[in-house]
Amino acid sequence: MEFHIEPKLFDAVSEFKIAIIHYNRTTVSDSPQMLKGRLQLFQEQLFFELEERPLHEIDGIREWRNVWKALGANPMENPSSVELLYYRVAKQDYIETHSSAVDLNTLFSLQYGIPSGMYNLETLVGDIHVTVGQEEVGYEGLNGSFNSLHNMILLKDGYSPFGSPYVDSVRTAITEETSEILHVLFLRPDMSVEEAQHLATACGRMFTSLNGGESSETILHKGNPSLSVADLPTQF
Template identity: 60%
Template sequence: MKITIDEKLFQQIPGLKLGIIHYNKITVSESPQMLKGRLQLFQEQLYFELDTKPFNDFPGIKEWRETWKTFGADPNRYRPSVEAFYRRIKKQNYLHTIHTAVDLNTFFSLQYEIPAGIYDLAKVVGDVQLTLGGEDDGYDGLNGRFTSLNHILQVKDDYSPFGSPYVDSIRTAVTEETTDALHILFLRPSMTKEEALQLTTACGKMFTSISGGDASCYVIDKETHSVFLKGANPFPL
């Protein structure tokens, strides 16, 4: 399976980059109490920080709002997922635990102030590309509504879009049956390649320390805008 970034995107955001983690032989299950407690504590601490700190004072949120505007989307109407999380926490509408994969994805997003998505590789068809959504692009989202991706970054395979830094699709959602997964970190464009790889590797290590399996970590950007995932089935059923 080949994962690429559409080269046209670099004309508007030269520093655009993704952290890519390929998980093999993982076990997705109810999160251990340690992870549940850590996620709850982080949200409670963030709630008190948000009481006096505006959203734009968080570098990750500010940078992703600017990225949204650059590509023509309105961040006040269609918010990056990380900002949506922070707004929920400000209202003390804390995020509930689901299972290890989703809970870790949420924790990484909150901790590093970035959108992130995790996808079941058995449900991904062919190659994957990050591109800009158009008027006809969208899918049924995990929020239970149809999600339009016009002027919003989207991750698509040979079948259709399935992910974005906005809301992900139901089609490729990770469940407790998932054993191989694709984790995409929508990194801050201002990060250096070294910082990006360190962050991506740290996430991969923490994930497999809880869910088992193996993690292969990569960063794709303007200089290296594609990666080939070994062992990923290019044509799953």
């Protein structure tokens, strides 16, 4: 399976980069109380921070608004997934727990201020491309609605689009039967490659410490726009 960022993305956002984390032989289950408590506590602490700090001052939210504008999308009408999470926390509409994988994904997104998606690798077909959605492109999302991805970044395999920093699709959702996961961190463009690698490694280690299995991480950017998932170095 090849993973490739299409060149037109770099034409619009030259410093665009993502982290790809591959989890193998992992076990998804109900979240342990430790993770539930950590997610709840982080949201409560973030709520008080957001009382004094407006959303546009959050680095990840500000940078992803700029990405949307560079691509021709409206960040006010279709905010990134991390902005939606922060908006909910600011309203004390705290995110409920789902599973040991999904809850960690939520925690990573809130903690690092970036959109983040996890996808069931067993449901993906062929190569994966990171591109910009055309006017007719969309899918049924995890938000329960059909979502247009016009002028927004999306992930697509040989079958259809399945993920985005906006909202992910139902087709590739993580369940307790999922054992192989593709985790994509939609990084802040201003983040250095070295910082991004450190962040991805930290996420991979935390995920496998809780869910078992192995993780491998790499950063895709203008100087390294593609990789083979099978070629990722496995860490034990």
